Amino acid sequence: MQKVTVGIVEDNVQLGQDIRDKLALSEDVEVLFEVPNGLTLLQTLAKGIIPEVIFMDIQMPDMDGIEATRLAKQKxxxxxxxxxxxxxxxxxxxxxxxxxxxxxxxxxxxxYQLLNAIYDVLDGGLPLSPSLAGMVLSYLKGEKVMPKPTIAALDVLSKREKEVLECLKRGLAVKQISEELFIASKTVRKHLEHIYEKLHVHSAKGAILKRLGE
Incomplete structure (x- = not known):
């Protein structure tokens, strides 16, 4: 089995090592590099060292994680x-x-949460910490209101699609959702596609932003 390649962007040496140690528990994951900030990440990518997944700190010197993400995705x-x-x-x-x-x-x-996140994003999922997943679902349900106009998203979703969203709230990955609902992983992905289509978006992140009136 080919290993999944990963990069780590973290300015705290100890925290970076903690992430590396957690990922090392899987023989199927290979860490290609660990860099201290977004600027160094972009330089590394420019050299052709491109992993499949990157774990990115948000607050870093020289260039924060959000700006680094924007520029890295452009490349x-x-x-x-x-x-x-x-x-x-x-x-x-x-x-x-x-x-x-x-x-x-x-x-x-x-x-296991870091490792699940790797396979989840490669499978088209949107891994979130449980508390943030709950917050996102609250927006989708309309329980939390933003200043901008929103849409009543759940009104157009089927019972099964709502169940998939509830699983997302609990931080479950695609495979875990399939086991929870006793359906195939490809069926879970199909439900996600239907959810995104009904919200008139094409990705999980787009669904969230659409719900917030983006």
């Missing part, structure tokens, strides 16, 4: 970037999603 459109932070911050979440991030986790995430 490598297929790159999957999962933001890592020490606390839940919904504004940063939406800024990161708008910049092109594919997920948002806390730095104290368990090893």
């Amino acid at each position: 490598c459109t297929d790159l999957k970037i999962v933001m890592l932070t020490v606390m839940d911050d919904e504004q940063k979440l939406f800024n990161a999603m708008e910049a092109g991030a594919s997920g948002y986790l806390l730095k104290d995430a368990k090893p």
